[in-house]
Amino acid sequence: MGDSWSIEQLRERVARLPRTSLTHLPTPFQECPRLGEALGDRVRFFMKRDDLTTLGGGGNKIRKLEFSLGEAQASGYDIIVHGLAGQSNYCRQTAAAAARLGLPCYLVLRKDHKAEDPAQANRLLDYVFGAEVRMVEPDxxxxxxxxxxxxxxxxxxxxxxxxxxxxxxxxxGYSLCLAEIIQQQADAGIEADYVCVTGRSGTLAGLILGKRLLGFEG
Structure with missing residues (x-):
C-alpha cells in the first residue's frame, strides 16, 4: 500500500465514526518476567492487558462494542440482540454495555453442558446485567x-x-489497540519481534489492519 499513517492520523480518521465510551484506554502493557525466566531468560514477554477493560468483567469485546453500539445509538436502534454460546464472554460484555447505555438487551444462547441450570458464571452475569435470556438448542x-x-x-x-x-x-477498534501497543513498547524502550493474538476474526483483522495502516514491522 502507499505511505503509512501516523498514529495521530489513524485516530483522527477513526474519530469521525460513531463511538461510545465504555472503558478506560489504553489498557496496561506489562512485562511477564517470570515467564521469561522459565525459558532461561532467552525471551522477554509483554502482555497487553485487555482483560482489564473493566466493564462487565473486562475482555477484548469492549473495544468492538464501543463502535457497534456507537453505531446503534447514532442510527436510532432501541434494543440490542446477540446470541452465541451459553457461556459467551462476548454476550456477557454486550449485556453489560447495553445496561451501561440504558438499552434493553436480548440474548439467544445455545444450550450446552456449560450452560445448565442453575445459571452460573457468564450466564449468571447476563441476568445480573438485566438481559432477557432465551436458551435454545444449537440447531x-x-x-x-x-x-x-x-x-x-x-x-x-x-x-x-x-x-x-x-x-x-x-x-x-483493534487497529487502535495496535496503535496503543506501538506507543507502549516505545515507552518501554523495546521493539517487539512478534505480536501473538488470541481472539475472534475482528480482533485479528483489526491488528492486521493497524499493522498495514501504520507500517508496523513487528
Whole structure:
C-alpha cells in the first residue's frame, strides 16, 4: 500500500465514526518476567492487558462494542440482540454495555453442558446485567434469533443485531489497540519481534489492519 499513517492520523480518521465510551484506554502493557525466566531468560514477554477493560468483567469485546453500539445509538436502534454460546464472554460484555447505555438487551444462547441450570458464571452475569435470556438448542439458534428480531419489529422496536457483519467495526477498534501497543513498547524502550493474538476474526483483522495502516514491522 502507499505511505503509512501516523498514529495521530489513524485516530483522527477513526474519530469521525460513531463511538461510545465504555472503558478506560489504553489498557496496561506489562512485562511477564517470570515467564521469561522459565525459558532461561532467552525471551522477554509483554502482555497487553485487555482483560482489564473493566466493564462487565473486562475482555477484548469492549473495544468492538464501543463502535457497534456507537453505531446503534447514532442510527436510532432501541434494543440490542446477540446470541452465541451459553457461556459467551462476548454476550456477557454486550449485556453489560447495553445496561451501561440504558438499552434493553436480548440474548439467544445455545444450550450446552456449560450452560445448565442453575445459571452460573457468564450466564449468571447476563441476568445480573438485566438481559432477557432465551436458551435454545444449537440447531435452532439462527431461527430463534430471526424470530425474536421479527417479534420486536412487530412491536415497533428497531433492534440492532450483533453478529458477523459488525466485525468490521470490531476491526477498527483493534487497529487502535495496535496503535496503543506501538506507543507502549516505545515507552518501554523495546521493539517487539512478534505480536501473538488470541481472539475472534475482528480482533485479528483489526491488528492486521493497524499493522498495514501504520507500517508496523513487528
Amino acid at each position: 435452532e439458534q439462527a431461527d430463534a434469533k430471526a424470530e425474536l428480531v421479527a417479534e420486536l419489529r412487530s412491536k415497533g422496536h428497531k433492534p440492532y443485531v450483533i453478529g458477523y457483519d459488525d466485525e468490521v467495526l470490531g476491526a477498527i
